[in-house]
Amino acid sequence: MQSETSRRTGPLRWVLVATSLGFVVVQLDVTIVNVALPRIGADLSTGVATLQWVVDAYTLTFAVLLLSAGVLGDRFGARWAYVLGFVAFGVASLGCGLAPGPGALVASRTLQGVGAALLLPSSLSLLNHASAHDERLRARAVAAWTASGGVAIAAGPVVGGLLLGAFGWRSIFLVNLPLCALAIWLIVATVPEPPRPAHRPGLDPAGQLLAVLALAGITGAIIEIRPLGLGHPLVLAGFGLAAVAGPALVAVEARARDPMLPLDLFRRPMFGSAVVFGVLVNLTYYGVIFVLSLYLQGVLHYPARLAGLAFLPLTASFIVSNLVSGWMTGRMGSRVPMISGALVGAVGFTLLCALGQRSRYPEMLPAFLLIPLGMGLAVPAMTTCILASAERARAGTASAVLNAARQAGGAMGVALFGGLAAGELVSGVRLSGLLSAGLLLVAAALALLGVRGETVRRARPSRPRSGSRWSSSRQ
Numbered sequence: 001m002q003s004e005t006s007r008r009t010g011p012l013r014w015v016l017v018a019t020s021l022g023f024v025v026v027q028l029d030v031t032i033v034n035v036a037l038p039r040i041g042a043d044l045s046t047g048v049a050t051l052q053w054v055v056d057a058y059t060l061t062f063a064v065l066l067l068s069a070g071v072l073g074d075r076f077g078a079r080w081a082y083v084l085g086f087v088a089f090g091v092a093s094l095g096c097g098l099a100p101g102p103g104a105l106v107a108s109r110t111l112q113g114v115g116a117a118l119l120l121p122s123s124l125s126l127l128n129h130a131s132a133h134d135e136r137l138r139a140r141a142v143a144a145w146t147a148s149g150g151v152a153i154a155a156g157p158v159v160g161g162l163l164l165g166a167f168g169w170r171s172i173f174l175v176n177l178p179l180c181a182l183a184i185w186l187i188v189a190t191v192p193e194p195p196r197p198a199h200r201p202g203l204d205p206a207g208q209l210l211a212v213l214a215l216a217g218i219t220g221a222i223i224e225i226r227p228l229g230l231g232h233p234l235v236l237a238g239f240g241l242a243a244v245a246g247p248a249l250v251a252v253e254a255r256a257r258d259p260m261l262p263l264d265l266f267r268r269p270m271f272g273s274a275v276v277f278g279v280l281v282n283l284t285y286y287g288v289i290f291v292l293s294l295y296l297q298g299v300l301h302y303p304a305r306l307a308g309l310a311f312l313p314l315t316a317s318f319i320v321s322n323l324v325s326g327w328m329t330g331r332m333g334s335r336v337p338m339i340s341g342a343l344v345g346a347v348g349f350t351l352l353c354a355l356g357q358r359s360r361y362p363e364m365l366p367a368f369l370l371i372p373l374g375m376g377l378a379v380p381a382m383t384t385c386i387l388a389s390a391e392r393a394r395a396g397t398a399s400a401v402l403n404a405a406r407q408a409g410g411a412m413g414v415a416l417f418g419g420l421a422a423g424e425l426v427s428g429v430r431l432s433g434l435l436s437a438g439l440l441l442v443a444a445a446l447a448l449l450g451v452r453g454e455t456v457r458r459a460r461p462s463r464p465r466s467g468s469r470w471s472s473s474r475q
């Protein structure tokens with residue numbers, strides 16, 4: 001017979017579907033907007049600077065509030081935070097779809113970022129709790145969750161283009177409403193709140209404020225490097241704010257009675273190694289994808305739609321390797337797929353050094369397959385490593401730290417590699433590939449030295465009557 005705890009938790013497969021929907025809407029709205037920007041600009045009579053903030057208002061708010069949202073989920077409950085995130089995201093999507101002008105659109109995109117920040121760490125916290133009785137199941141569930149985000153990123157430009165042609169630009173936001181409604185129903189109907197720990201983390205207002213200021217400074221400055229330049233006063237002010245608020249945050253949290261960000265997490269080798277690993281993975285992947293987009297259209301003269309289709313092999317390879325990563329992590333632990341993924345990705349990035357002015361698509365294909373193959377092996381294992389290195393009461397905080405760091409890393413990659421490609425695109429692609437390969441070798445060394453290599457232990461719970469491998473068991 002299943003225990004009472006098992007009956008309350010419900011089937012893991014429904015938790016996986018519900019939490020994956022959160023990751024899908026978060027990732028979908030990273031990419032779906034890009035194809036609609038020219039139409040938005042023409043319809044709302046606005047320029048490039050405002051259109052940039054239609055994108056950046058979401059990205060910046062999302063990155064800045066991730067850490068605070070993770071702490072709030074741990075404090076008040078992951079299920080509560082997840083439902084609230086979907087409510088905010090749905091209301092914001094409606095505001096975007098009905099926006100009468102550019103100001104209202106940017107404000108609604110900012111609220112979307114608030115909802116996304118609540119969704120991401122709480123989704124992982126719920127998934128971690130539902131599968132924590134069996135670490136192999138957790139590895140496979142995290143891999144499937146990650147694959148859902150990969151599908152959403154790839155589908156964004158395609159779905160956006162179809163909706164734009166059929167219904168206009170407002171439809172790319174309104175499409176979120178049925179997804180939000182479905183996810184809220186699934187969460188309310190099938191996913192109970194995980195048990196609250198005896199001691200819940202405090203709110204720590206000073207730590208929250210300093211964390212927001214530090215993340216806003218560093219992320220905002222990195223985002224604005226490309227359009228404004230490194231020496232622009234706003235960029236320098238952002239870096240200055242981060243340089244002051246970051247050390248102040250560490251000092252405050254070291255003395256806080258109940259810190260918002262427990263610094264002892266970073267004294268755990270697995271946690272610190274996985275966070276830096278995540279920064280390097282996002283920096284290289286998003287930076288190089290940005291440069292390759294410029295290369296395909298600016299050097300090889302691919303039309304925008306054909307350039308988007310050229311990235312489809314990346315998507316397919318990424319999804320398959322995500323699922324393989326779950327299988328590997330369940331049997332070998334996190335270290336093997338993290339190292340393997342970093343090394344495979346490094347080989348793929350190195351192949352970019354052979355691209356030239358007249359390269360043909362078949363010459364690019366090996367790199368386009370190996371890069372996402374490596375990233376797809378590494379990312380689910382890295383996420384599982386983070387969840388395994390923190391106790392359940394801190395799962396939201398731990399996943400928020402990882403994802404906030406990864407967001408900053410992705411923005412840094414776009415700024416850094418965009419600068420490399422600012423002069424001559426072919427040399428920029430080659431330098432970006434070479435630098436990325438070197439950084440992934442560093443990531444592999446971090447995983448080798450900092451991540452435990454033992455095989456994941458599988459708990460032996462009482463067998464449920466259904467016999468489903470996605471059913472929850474006694475914890």
